[in-house]
Amino acid sequence: RKIIFEKQWFYLDxxxxxxxxxxxxxxxxxxxQPKQEVEETPTDTKEAGTDNRNIVDDGRSQRxxxxxxxxxxxxxxxxxEIVQQLIENSTTFRDKTEFAQDKYIKKKKKKYEAxxxxxxxxxxxxxxxxxxxxxxxxxxxxxxxLAQMLTLGNIRAGNKTIVMETCAGLVLGAVxxxxxxxxxxxxxxxxxxxxxxxxxxxxxxxxxxxxxxEFPLSKVESLxxxxxxxxxxxxxxxxxxxxxxxxxxLATEKQTSLQEPEExxxxxxxxxxxxxxxxxxxxxxxxxxxxxxxxxxxxKENVRExxxxxxxxxxxxxxxxxxxxxxxxxxxxxxxxxxxxPVLLPLLEFVAPSRPFVVYCQYKxxxxxxxxxxxxxxxVVNLKLSETxxxxxxxxxxxxxxxLTMSGGGGYLLSGTTVVLExxxxxxxxxxxxxxxxxxxxxxxxxxxxx
Amino acid sequence: xxxxxxxxxxxxxxxxxxxxxxxxxxxxxxxxxxxxxxKYGVIRHxxxxxxxxxGSKVTCSxxxxxxxxxxxxxxxxxxxxxxxQILYSTDISIITMMLELKPGSIVCESGTGxxxxxxxxxxxxxxxxxxxxxxxHQQRAEKAREEFREHGVEHLVTVTNQDVCKNGFxxxxxxxxxxxxxxSPWEAIGHAKSALKTExxxxxxxxxxxxxxxxxxxxxxxxxxxxxxxxxxLLRVYNVKTVSxxxxxxxxxxxxxxxxxxxxxxxxxxxxxxxxxxxxxxQFKSGVPLREMVGHTGYLTFAxxx
Numbered sequence: 123r124k125i126i127f128e129k130q131w132f133y134l135d136x137x138x139x140x141x142x143x144x145x146x147x148x149x150x151x152x153x154x155q156p157k158q159e160v161e162e163t164p165t166d167t168k169e170a171g172t173d174n175r176n177i178v179d180d181g182r183s184q185r186x187x188x189x190x191x192x193x194x195x196x197x198x199x200x201x202x203e204i205v206q207q208l209i210e211n212s213t214t215f216r217d218k219t220e221f222a223q224d225k226y227i228k229k230k231k232k233k234y235e236a237x238x239x240x241x242x243x244x245x246x247x248x249x250x251x252x253x254x255x256x257x258x259x260x261x262x263x264x265x266x267x268l269a270q271m272l273t274l275g276n277i278r279a280g281n282k283t284i285v286m287e288t289c290a291g292l293v294l295g296a297v298x299x300x301x302x303x304x305x306x307x308x309x310x311x312x313x314x315x316x317x318x319x320x321x322x323x324x325x326x327x328x329x330x331x332x333x334x335x336e337f338p339l340s341k342v343e344s345l346x347x348x349x350x351x352x353x354x355x356x357x358x359x360x361x362x363x364x365x366x367x368x369x370x371x372l373a374t375e376k377q378t379s380l381q382e383p384e385e386x387x388x389x390x391x392x393x394x395x396x397x398x399x400x401x402x403x404x405x406x407x408x409x410x411x412x413x414x415x416x417x418x419x420x421x422k423e424n425v426r427e428x429x430x431x432x433x434x435x436x437x438x439x440x441x442x443x444x445x446x447x448x449x450x451x452x453x454x455x456x457x458x459x460x461x462x463x464p465v466l467l468p469l470l471e472f473v474a475p476s477r478p479f480v481v482y483c484q485y486k487x488x489x490x491x492x493x494x495x496x497x498x499x500x501x502v503v504n505l506k507l508s509e510t511x512x513x514x515x516x517x518x519x520x521x522x523x524x525x526l527t528m529s530g531g532g533g534y535l536l537s538g539t540t541v542v543l544e545x546x547x548x549x550x551x552x553x554x555x556x557x558x559x560x561x562x563x564x565x566x567x568x569x570x571x572x573x
Numbered sequence: 574x575x576x577x578x579x580x581x582x583x584x585x586x587x588x589x590x591x592x593x594x595x596x597x598x599x600x601x602x603x604x605x606x607x608x609x610x611x612k613y614g615v616i617r618h619x620x621x622x623x624x625x626x627x628g629s630k631v632t633c634s635x636x637x638x639x640x641x642x643x644x645x646x647x648x649x650x651x652x653x654x655x656x657x658q659i660l661y662s663t664d665i666s667i668i669t670m671m672l673e674l675k676p677g678s679i680v681c682e683s684g685t686g687x688x689x690x691x692x693x694x695x696x697x698x699x700x701x702x703x704x705x706x707x708x709x710h711q712q713r714a715e716k717a718r719e720e721f722r723e724h725g726v727e728h729l730v731t732v733t734n735q736d737v738c739k740n741g742f743x744x745x746x747x748x749x750x751x752x753x754x755x756x757s758p759w760e761a762i763g764h765a766k767s768a769l770k771t772e773x774x775x776x777x778x779x780x781x782x783x784x785x786x787x788x789x790x791x792x793x794x795x796x797x798x799x800x801x802x803x804x805x806x807l808l809r810v811y812n813v814k815t816v817s818x819x820x821x822x823x824x825x826x827x828x829x830x831x832x833x834x835x836x837x838x839x840x841x842x843x844x845x846x847x848x849x850x851x852x853x854x855x856q857f858k859s860g861v862p863l864r865e866m867v868g869h870t871g872y873l874t875f876a877x878x879x
Contacts, residue, residue, distance in 0.1 A: 143773055143799075143879030244673045266667050266806055273666035276645045278696050279676040280578055300697065302676025452579050475628025476643040477579070486811070490858045493813045503592055503640055507811040507860055510663060515803040515872065517790045522783055524805075534860075541592075541628040541640045 130236050142242040147235075171217040185211040201235035221521060243324050245272075245296040252292055252320060253532075260289040260320075261459055262484045264532025266512045268293065271455060272300055274537040275480045279304035281452040282445070284472055286310040286339065286465055288458040291321035293482075297455060298330055305452075306333040308445055310342065310469070312460070335442040342468055345443055450474040457482035462536070463492045467499060475501075475542045482533055489536045501543035509534045575725035576644060576692055577699040583622045583641060588724060590642040590652060591616070600644070600652045602723070613637025644724070646692040656713050659689035660754065660779065663808040664870055669697055671875045672750040672775045676701055681744065681751045681768045683707040683737035683761065685717045690752065695721075695729045704730040705744050705768075707737045737761050742768040753778040758785065759792035766796050766878060773879040781871045789874055798876035805872050811860035820853045 124131055132148050171177075186208065194204050208230055209215055215223060241247060249265035271293070277283065277300040285307055287293040294309055298321070301307065309316050316336045337345075344350040451473045456465050462481045473479060479502075483489050489507055496502050510532065514525040583589055587603040593611060601609050601616075603623060609616045614633030616622065621631050627643040642648060647662050660668075668690070674680060678698045685691055685708035694704050708714040714734040721727045733743045738757060741764030742748070751765040751774070758778040765776055776798065778789050786803055793801050 141772060141879075143877065246671055246673050249670075265670070269666040269670035270663065273662055273669065273693070274647065276647065276696070278577065279700055299675050302701075304676060304700065450581075474579075474581070475626060476641075477628075478645065478647075486860050487858075490813050490860055494858070503594075503642075504596075507813055509809045509811070511807040511809065512667075513805045513807070515786070515805065517783075517786055517801075517803045517874070519787070519791070522787060539592075539628075539642060541642075542626065542630060544630070 127238070128236075130238075132238075137240055140240070142240060145237050145239045147237050169216045170220040170223060172219060174217075174219070174222075177214050177217055183212055183214040184208065185213065195234075201231070204234045205230045245299050245324075248320060248323055249292060249296065252290070253529075256290075260292050261457065261482070262531065262533055263289055263293070263457055263482055264510075264512065264529055266510050267482065267532040267535065268296055270508075270510055270535055271457070271480045271482060272296055274478060274535065275453045275455050276478050277301065277453065277455075281305045282308070282450065284308050284310065284446075284451045284454045284469060286454075286456045286458055286469060288312065288317070288460070289320070291316070291318035293455060293457045294318065294334075295321040295324045295326075298326055298334070299324060303327070303330045303333070306335065306445065308442060308451070309334065309336045310339045311336055312339045312458075335438070335445060337439065337442045337446060339465075341443075345446060346468055346471055350443055446472050451477065453477050454479040456480070461488050461491075463488065463495050466492055467495060470499075470501070470540060473540050475540050477540050478537065479540065480535055480537045482535055484531075484533045486534045489534050492536055496538070499543075501541055502538045503541050505536065505538040507534065507536050576646060576649070577696055577726055577729070579627075579643060581626055583625050583627060585623055586723075588644050588649075589622065589627070590644055590648045592640040592642050594639075596651075598642070598648070598652055600649070611637075611639060613639060646696045649692050650689045653687055653689060655687050656716060657684075657686040659687045661689070661808075661867075661870065662693075663806055664779070664873065665690055665693045667804075667806050668752060668777050668779075668873065669693065671873070672752065672777055674698060674702075674750060678702045678749045679705070679747050679770075681705045681707070681742040681748045681765070683742065683753060684709065684755055685713060685732060686754065687713075688717045688720055690754070691717065691721075691730065692724070692726075694752075695726045699726070699729055702729070705733065705742055705748070706730060707733045707735060707742055709734065709736045737764060740764075744768055746771050749774045751776045756785075757788075759788040762789065762792040762796050762798075766798075769878045773877065776876050776878065778874045779871045780874070781869070783872065786872045786874055793874070793876045798878055800877040801874065802876070803872050803874045805869070807867065807869075809866060810863050812863065814859055814861050815856055816859050816861075817854045817856040820855060822853075 123133065125134060130148050137144070137146060191204070191208075194207065205227065209227065212226075215226065218226065245268070246265070249260075249263075249268050252260050253262075253264050275283070275297075277297050279300075279302050281301060282305055283297055283301070285294050285297055286309070294307070294316075295318075297307060303326075311317070341350060449472050454466075454469055454473050454477075456462060456469070456479075458465060462483050466479070466481050470479065481489065481492060483492075486507070486509075493505060493507060496505060512529060512532065516523055516525055580587075583603055585603060585605055589601055589603055590598050591601055591609065591611065592598045593613070601618075601622075603618050605619050605623065607618045609618070611633055614635030614637055616631060616633055616639070621633075622641060625631065625641065627641060629641055630638050631641055632638045646665075650659065650662055650665070653659070672678075672680070674694065674697045676698060679702055680694050680698060682691060682694060682704060683706065685706040691704060691706055698704060706717070708717060711734050714732050718727070718732045721730050721732070731743075735743065737753075737755060738760040741761075742751070745767050746769070748768045748770060751768055753761055753765065753776070755761060758780060762776075769776070776793070778786075780786050780789060790801055790803065
């Protein structure tokens with residue numbers, strides 16, 4: 123199967139049987155060849171200038187023309203040799219400082235030496251990749267922010283976690299990875315069905331899905347008010363439309379073809395160009411196949427089969443409703459495109475006391491509102507509105523400094539801990555609770571009040 | 574209670590977090606017959622705590638009240654007795670994710686220090702993983718062992734009292750990840766490599782100074798680690814406040830200037846109390862950064878062994 127990545131196309135067949143982390147070179151035929159540890163051939167001439175006072179940018183320092191380079195490429199000459207040629211034909215190379223030479227070589231290598239490393243999928247890889255490639259699909263949730271969510275939410279094996287996300291299933295996948303198949307997850311979804319495009323990239327074993335439940339967001343109110351029934355299920359066709367949209371979008375944007383299921387449906391290819399941020403997976407659309415197959419099957423299926431499925435779905439839904447109805451979840455994670463307040467307030471009802479919750483929002487203002495509303499409601503302590511900044515560094519002998527560019531924003535988090543909500547919601551206790559939570563400036567007052 | 578499992582009710586021997594209000598909390602060891610003093614009065618463990626639900630409001634002797642919270646590694650980090658400088662949850666989060674830790678992972682750590690990171694690591698790798706932590710200070714190693722026992726996680730951790738730079742982690746070829754928080758991490762990179770599984774793994778080193786990072790990176794390269802990446806993460810916390818700004822008197826008629834000022838900054842749309850407008854001021858809700866924030870904890874250097 124042909125795969126396109128970073129303007130290269132290749133077949134993955136040769137990659138099977140190698141361990142993760144193996145680096146491959148792309149040959150002209152699109153085959154992958156394991157790359158051996160190359161002895162860095164340092165430019166034989168250890169000649170180097172000390173500064174650039176005599177280097178003039180006249181645009182003629184490179185003696186090879188565009189056509190020459192193209193000819194070299196067409197001949198299928200190894201990238202390494204092209205780089206060497208470029209160096210030899212650069213008149214200014216010798217006058218450059220040692221550091222500038224280094225930089226020059228690196229830049230050319232990046233362009234001409236196509237090497238690919240295949241790595242195992244993980245939250246680290248996938249969240250970094252999504253943030254770099256498809257930030258819009260995950261509401262600009264930066265990977266360090268996701269990391270905070272998992273920690274603040276105390277996500278671990280054995281929990282009963284509620285997740286409401288519209289991040290292509292990335293947050294769900296991250297939670298699943300941290301829970302390792304222990305405990306249960308209830309995913310609340312808007313529309314006709316949960317989106318799990320990113321989740322499938324993790325290549326989780328089937329077992330992990332046994333305790334993954336889903337529940338439509340549109341049923342939450344009825345569940346809370348006790349009028350919940352399964353009669354008005356989100357219907358099947360709706361489901362398909364949504365799924366189709368998602369898969370079509372992915373397919374056209376990524377232009378990737380599908381992967382063999384035997385290849386660990388979530389193998390990952392990454393350009394090894396000293397920029398781990400640019401890693402990308404090839405199988406964004408791996409699940410499209412499944413969906414399309416499912417769809418075709420569904421069409422062929424007879425009515426009885428459909429009924430049986432619907433019945434099964436209904437049974438599952440009732441089970442999930444029962445799980446939620448226990449109102450003893452161990453945590454709540456929200457990361458969606460919706461306004462956080464109307465999502466958070468009702469969902470907190472399902473969470474046991476003394477459990478953490480985390481809400482992500484790309485913008486700060488809705489979380490300010492959410493913060494105020496939570497204070498009014500009560501039943502929460504330890505509220506914190508935060509943001510993280512991430513700075514990457516270049517560390518090289520005598521050339522260490524922060525990287526030139528950094529991400530402008532990775533979203534905001536509102537986190538806290540649930541406590542037992544006062545039964546008598548009298549004004550007195552409410553204002554008391556409010557006072558207790560006032561910022562430090564008011565703390566002395568609270569003390570007076572208590573003593 | 575346990576640090577790796579939620580419990581509903583408070584039991585004898587539990588470690589619980591007493592929440593007094595606005596970032597003011599402390600841990601207590603719940604014991605029959607014991608009392609704890611707070612600024613709101615006395616808490617009697619036998620009657621006030623044992624048997625109650627976690628997250629309950631407990632009324633103290635002076636009529637004040639506190640909340641009792643279930644311990645988590647994050648709450649513990651904020652409340653533990655410091656024996657050394659500790660890592661805070663912001664750094665811990667990114668370390669956990671970048672080391673790709675999950676249930677079942679085998680992790681090596683040095684030094685143990687005050688056990689702030691250790692608790693978070695144990696939480697993540699439980700119930701099938703294990704933490705091998707090395708601390709060269711005998712007293713600290715002892716204290717850490719005692720805490721792990723009290724917190725019901727001793728089966729998930731092995732504390733070794735030796736010098737990691739000289740003697741390594743005491744294990745070889747079993748770790749999925751290694752974490753170093755020691756003054757000279759470059760001297761332990763070799764040991765880290767041999768502790769990691771033969772098929773590979775991840776490593777992280779935490780250092781406050783860039784010179785340490787420099788030497789560590791060189792050592793990592795020398796030992797064949799790839800994907801070497803150094804980063805720094807900063808936490809910004811915001812206070813949510815309603816701010817009111819005065820409208821200057823430009824000599825216009827009073828009705829005019831109030832209406833103009835408010836329409837432009839539509840605060841009422843947020844449905845917040847800012848709607849109650851006073852003459853000559855504009856109110857709005859703002860996330861105000863704290864006056865002072867942590868500017869630097871340390872550089873985190875990650876790498877892969879493959």
